[in-house]
Amino acid sequence: MSIFTKLFLLFLVSLSLMLFVSRETNQLTQAKIEMLLKEKYLQASTELFRDLSNNDSTALTKRLQAFDFEVITETQHVLEHSKSIYEKSSSFGEVKILMDAKGRYLLLMRYLDESLLVQDRAQDESFLQQGMVTYLIFADIFVLVVIFLLIVKLLFPLKQIASTLKEFGEGALHVRMKYFGSNELGKLSDTFNAMASNIEALILSRQRLLRDIGHELRTPLAKSKLALEMLGESKYQQSLKKAISQIDELTKELLDIERLNANMEQLSLTRFNAETLVSESLSRALIDDESLVELHMDELFEIKGDLNYLSIALKNLIDNALKYTTQKPILIEVKERTISVKSRGEALEYALDYYCEPFAQGDDARGVEGFGLGLSIVKKIVQKHGFKLSLTCKKGWNSFSVSY
Structure with a gap:
């Protein structure tokens, strides 16, 4: 799960929690205001009802002032847009607690033909406090959204940084990070660009050195081979030929390893079947006697890869098998x-x-018990393709296998 996904889920959880808290707070506050006003209205209605029944307007006015009640004159209009939340009736009249269209609580009292509709002025302050709490909660939600967007803006360059690092790691040495400002990400991009430039310069320098070494070594080796052919047969000629061939082979293998290590060679991916790969590898191995190799082709499957490199890898496995087997022929199985x-x-x-x-056994690496650089090249080629190289030893057979 990516950092952005985790952050987004955390934001959703936080937002949902704050909305839930806001709703619950509003409901609890509303219920508390309603309960307190109901108690006050019921308590006041007893005394107000007595003054109303006595038709004592002076006492009624003083009582309304004492309870901080306000008389509502537009009775009919208010009643049409109000709903009842509490009712109590008697033979002489009734008491109702109403809620109008604006959410205010009203007290309605009727005695015979007389009626009185009042509201508590103090409830406005309670509703104001409730509105303030709601405002603060939504302000917190707004701040949360702003913080989320700011963090997303800060994290967005990380995707570009990861993409650039991936390209550079895959061998695109020319890629650089764009400028992200003077913050920490900007310093990171500057540091990476400086490092990438140094690495690119070092690798290009090594490429030139490898080309020069290859050219300088192959020329005298070719001249040495030609000179040996012109010499007469002697007991030293074969030893010199073998030594020069080993130097030539070692040079080529070292150059191949360095190219693979430095990502100098990009794979040329094509599709071909296993029989094509085996045939190409056998032709590179230059096997004069076909009886040295026994081929079992049980399955012809398709491979996507670089035929040149994969044939080099399989050819090296064949060469090693021919070199170190105690009994010929060797066996190639395809299944x-x-x-x-x-x-x-x-x-x-x-x-x-x-x-x-490379040179796993030191000076004996190219002797009977060594495996030289051949398997090192095989491993690097197989890894670069994303395939699997394995070794099994069963019933007198040593098997090197590549799974595609």
């Missing part, structure tokens, strides 16, 4: 979206990661 290269021999002692380290 269940997996290509496995199997060779006979004792079960390997270490886990897969050990053999995928």
Whole structure:
């Protein structure tokens, strides 16, 4: 769940809670005002009813002043737009508590043909306080909304920062963050842009160095191979050829690893079937004797990837299997979206990661017990495609498998 989603859910919960509190507060305040006015009206009605029945206008006026009541003259109009919330009748008259269209509470008393409609002036102050509480609650809601929008505005650049970091991590070394001002995000963008520029310069410098090294090494190696061909056969010629071939192979593998590490090579993704990949890999392995490899093709599945790189990876697995098997032929199996290269021999002692380290066995890395750089290149190619490389050792077979 993203930060924005969590923040939005928190905002909804807070807003719902405040609206609920506002509603409950209004209802409780309204009920309290109604209860207090009802008690006051009922208490006052007894005394007012006595003055009304005695037809003592002077005493009635003083009583109304004592209770802080105001007489309403437009009786008919008010009664038409009011509802009754309490009624009590007798043989001589009745007492009613009403609520008018504005939400004010009124006291209506009738005695024979006489009627009196009054309201408590103090209730205006109570309603004013209720309105103030409601106003404050809605002010809090407004502030909450403003705070939410401000936080969203502050968090929005994080999406752009994450997108830029992802692009840069995928090899787009030219991307930079835009300017976010002089705040902390602005300082972050400036720091990243400076770092990205330094990294880009270092990688470009290494690219040039790799190209120069490749050119400078391959030229004398080619001349050395040509010179050896022109020499007569001798016991030293084969040793020199082998040494030069190993140097040439080591140079190529080192350059391949550096390209993969530096994301210099972007994958050229196409769709092809497993048979095409196996055929391409076998042709690169330059196997003269077809009896050295036994192929079991149980399933022809489709693969989406870089055929060039994946064929290099499978070719390296085939080369290793031919180099270190104790009994030929080796076996290539294609089934269940997996290509496995199997060779006979004792079960390997270490886990897969050990053999995928460059020069895992030091000076013996290219000897009988070493795996050189071949598996390191295989691992990097497989990881770059998002596929899975695994190692199993069962019943005298060592199997390196790539699941697509």
